[in-house]
Amino acid sequence: MSTEVIKAAKFDPAFRAEVANLVKGFDFGNCLACGMCTAGCAYSDVHANNDPRKFLRKLILGMREEAMNDPYYWLCTMCERCTIECPMGINVAAIVRGIRGTTNEAFSDDPAKKGPGFMVKVVEETIESGNQMNVSQEDFMDTIEWVEEELQAELDDPDYKIPLDVEGADFMFGFNAREIKYYPQELQSILKIFYAAKANYTISSKKWDATNLALFSGNDKDFWTITKPLFEEMERLKAKELIVTECGHAFRSCRMGYRNFWDKESDYKFPIRHILQLMAEWIKEGRIKLDPDKITETVTYHDPCNTARKEGVYEEPRYVINSFIKNFNEMYPNKQWNLCCGGGGGALATPEYKVERLAKGRLKADQVIKTGAKIVIVPCHNCMDQFNDINKEFKLGVKNEHLCALIAEALILDEK
Template sequence: MDGSTNSAAPIGVQAPQIPKYPYYIENPVTDNRVGRFLEAFAAILTYSDYRPLLDSYCTSSAKCNRCAVACPVFLATGDPRDIPCFRTNLLLETYRRYFTIGGWLKSRFGGGFELTEEIIDEMLDGFYRCTACRRCTRECPMGVDHGLITHLGRYILSLIGIVPKALQVSVREQLEGETRNTSKIPKAALLNTLEFLSEEMEEMLGVKLQFPVDQPNRDHVFFCAVSDYLLEPDTLMGNAAVLYAAGDWDRWTIGTGNYDGINYGLFYSDWHLENIIKQLIGEVTRLNGKTILIGECGHASRSAHDFVPVFGGREAYPVTNFMEYTLDCIRKGKITLDPTIVTERVTYHDPCNIARSGWIVDQPREILRSFVKDFVDMKPAGQDNFCCGGGGGLVSVDEMHEFRMSIGGRVKAEQLRQTQAEICIAPCANCKKQLKELVEYYQLPCKVMGLHDLILKAIEIPGGKTPAERKEDAAMFEL
């Protein structure tokens, strides 16, 4: 795959040699990439606090290669360049050589590592072959966080203009555009979608609901991956059904100033990560909300949960993932799920950002086991799960589709096949998209959906149609 474009040069003038990039970038960087990389690295080391981490990793990385067999990409390719430690070492060697006394001394005596254009090529490829799932980190006896190194490597590259266009354009719209969201959904379109969802819910559930918008002083301000408004109406209606059935309809709101939980900064830039978090916090403050309620999205949940306290200061609102809220409602008896509705075999995919890098493993399983008769876990599951293959933002990079299918997601597809499940629950916008594509690519007889899509089928709605009636309606509709 070559995402770069060679511009035509006037006759007699040699066109600049544009390096090949494995993904589209806005303005392919052509000159002095080494110098610019080191300049950006130096700036980060000056203002951020990565030094102790890099010093420690540089000294004690054991190169035992346990990370290799933990990595779904290496398991698919067997290519030594896909070993997490190999990739990490590119950045550690650069740090050691240019930013430590030992490296400087070694270079004086004519030995050691030199950063070259070829190594920049290896980094820009390697750091985006990594899905940042951090499974290798879990299995590293030294605790080297290859996911964090991937984040740092991508951050440095982004500062010299090397970042997939798909991510950059989305972040630009979210931070500097009119709509302030990654899918460029204007406020009017959001309101239309909510109206459409209201009508759908009325027809499906038999209750008339108006989505709360810009309501001040509510307990929960809701953020989902904004793409859900376009692509995952059942997940959103499932969320809404839980809030209604639990009697919390007057306790939540969607803000029209900012309604996107996505934060690609987590994948490639401290700079954007912080500013997107501040934007999220700003909306809750504007509405005088009390907590941040994140929909079914792994990285949105992790970035809000982990970084609102870091960047929020006094405005560090508590962050709840919607699955936690739903489980709480079940435990308190505020909602009831009909255990006779879902008869298919169901499995659950753990999004890396909320399972391995987060705090959500048992909660969705407790919810599922409360109403699904035939639940089966993947092997391995929970914090040891395999990435869907589209993590770290790769799922949004269309030109990497073949990589995500044939390499990144190969192990996951096999795991899924072995469960023989008819439904795979993936409570994450990114994982869901990737898994839907995987199911199609590998022709697996499995339907991928969010947890609340399934809850929507089984939830008892006070004053509305019963789950059995809705199931009948759905069967009629399918006929």
């Protein structure tokens, strides 16, 4: 049996201090080395280099070279499943994000190494174009006009207009650039629901993408460069609230950006809510009515880590589901104890780790199979891409849907 020799002379106490400074209020002395983080990580033994306890020990001992050459901090999906098991509440995801963001500045011997290339490319394009799909202003307006015409026909309302840049609305809607570039029918479904609820809302023509991949790359300067213009549009248009589409990392980015930056920089205050929180409110108030006989298949629901565990939104989606879907089977575990789908933490933007991502997906596939569901509600675009890959890889034969798409399908419109 071979034993790996660790030379104490290589330990670097300064490295431990540098890492501790990445996360405000973090103290390595709190780590008990108990292994509960590894026990809480569903994927610690699914593939190599995915053990949070081992990685933390490298940091605590000051093993700079070993830690910074460890693929763990890119393989970790930053889901925080380990954190809710930690008796000391150590947020491994925050440490991982901090290290990702400073890899080429403080720790790396290779200043050209900025992390996975595709993730960096998307961040740079988002800064340049204002959205992660690099959609031009002309293409954005063309798509908005197309969706508007489609809704005029569907609603039999030739006067229908998408409210762009309206001041003083009850809320501004921030969505995912995929809903412009690839899935405009999903945007159409959401706006149809807004129409049925007679919502007083607006969409900014300048900054409408709420997503931010710098949440995963870890660079705070890039992060705030991307999210700040969305909040500036809130202030410019004097919107009372920001509603974010079904996208876990967009929702988390907006909430985190508000707490960490905007709240300290601006006097213009506003709440930020997930669209499914708004849907639950409208259903309770009777502003939208849904046909309980429309969705007949067995349905299950996936809790995105950024929405459920990190931001506490998991009861409202279930209220919405139970209000009109008769056959709903839960995955277990669920809510704040859910299993990450394997696509979080920017895993979809790191194609070099696709094998590990799909290995994680096996556990989620098993969860879906046990529910017997034919429809999987996946209220997050990153999770949706992962679920689509899981569906193909493990031949599940299910339909993956956003919840708003099912709401729009079951929507009962008032007669004119």
